[in-house]
Amino acid sequence: MPRKTATATPPKVAAKKAASRTAVPKKAAAKKAPADSGTKSERTRQRVLDAAAHVLSVKGYAGMRLSDVAEEAELQAPAIYYYFKSREDLIEEVMYSGIAAMRQHLVEVLDAAPDGIDPLERILLAVDAHLRHELEISDYTTASIRNAGQLPDAINKRQQAETKKYGEIWRDLFTRASADGAIRTDLDPYLAQMLVMGALNWAAEWWSPRRGSLDTVVETAQSIVRNGLAPA
Amino acid sequence: MPRKTATATPPKVAAKKAASRTAVPKKAAAKKAPADSGTKSERTRQRVLDAAAHVLSVKGYAGMRLSDVAEEAELQAPAIYYYFKSREDLIEEVMYSGIAAMRQHLVEVLDAAPDGIDPLERILLAVDAHLRHELEISDYTTASIRNAGQLPDAINKRQQAETKKYGEIWRDLFTRASADGAIRTDLDPYLAQMLVMGALNWAAEWWSPRRGSLDTVVETAQSIVRNGLAPA
DNA sequence: CATGGAATTTAATTTATGTTAAACTCGCCC
């Protein structure tokens, strides 16, 4: 039961030769890609992307076969080339949109937080956002997380940049909290950040709804992080 | 600069047809496989295994090519078949010995701990052991950790069993600590365990000696875990 | 120093899978 999510990047379809065919029907692309709908073409493309994200999150970068993706998207493998220039391109897009969506989500959550909130509380908000997005919402995120380390540098550029940005948000959270005295001074903020993020990232490896409610996981993680970081 | 470690399983070489050739010279296998030495054959086998562990830890299960392994072990790919029945067999052994060695290490460390030590302190010992073994000692462990989720079930049996055993040691640590009141009662021991182990496992993804000393990482992790779990 | 088996190599085979090329289908517009 594949999860999906991660609104596709703009139309910009057509990969073929020298863009001789148009691929995007004149209809003009819907500006907001409302959930699922859009042109038939857009929906198919999305299905391929979703399938790729799912396969990728399960079998990993090198293990993802186009035939698997095709099967899950319910079309034939060569059809994929109508939408993507190559296997690597497809993967690239999944990986990129994975963290991109994650970052967007985190930014939204943080922006919605009341002003003057305690810096440590902001970290806990991030814990909530990260965990929920990873476990509940998106195969894309799982794919990004699990395969980041195994990608050939070629595909990596865009994702790496995005990952860096994402990490910087977290870094900010930690350095501020540290500066404000909301985090124990014996803790290196960078190491603390990486350890916390690790605990969250790894959750994709073991958690499933059968392991208990996501709410409980989030609460437990928050509780450990709060107490783990806060001064006595 | 590949790390290795994980004393090979007994000789039991020869995979060929119906074990027509002996592969293990009459010399009789050294009982304890002292570090590196042993028959020339044994050493070569070990080199292949080490190379496989390294490649596996970097490129992942599906990404590991026999030619990569061969290159790193300084021989030709087909030579690998003199020692292993198949690529999968080779991988299986790396993955298995990865956690097996890890478990052995953890057991030793815990056994060496003074009696009556605080249950929470025992967890911190485990944190130290896990982290150091993962980051300092063994490509095998890294390979096991990073690829556990992507292995076809076929190869998985032995490793899975070992992983379970390893997890049980940790589970014991947590349930005891919890029962003893050394861990806050609002924490689900299982979830706490998984989150902590996640933070440690993930360290393989980001840590390198250039990221600061391993000692600091260990101390930081212990500090967060201690405060994260201990009652007020 | 010749011989036999251990260890390893080069050459050949097989198979899987990404990719391309060439049709084919089907709905829409004139």
Place this chain on the structure above:
DNA sequence: GGGCGAGTTTAACATAAATTAAATTCCATG
């Protein structure tokens, strides 16, 4: 209702590995 192009399929191709076979080197022992 004929044609055209978007979308998709089937057939063909190319290549990269894994595996196997055959040939070769190495080395201990007689």
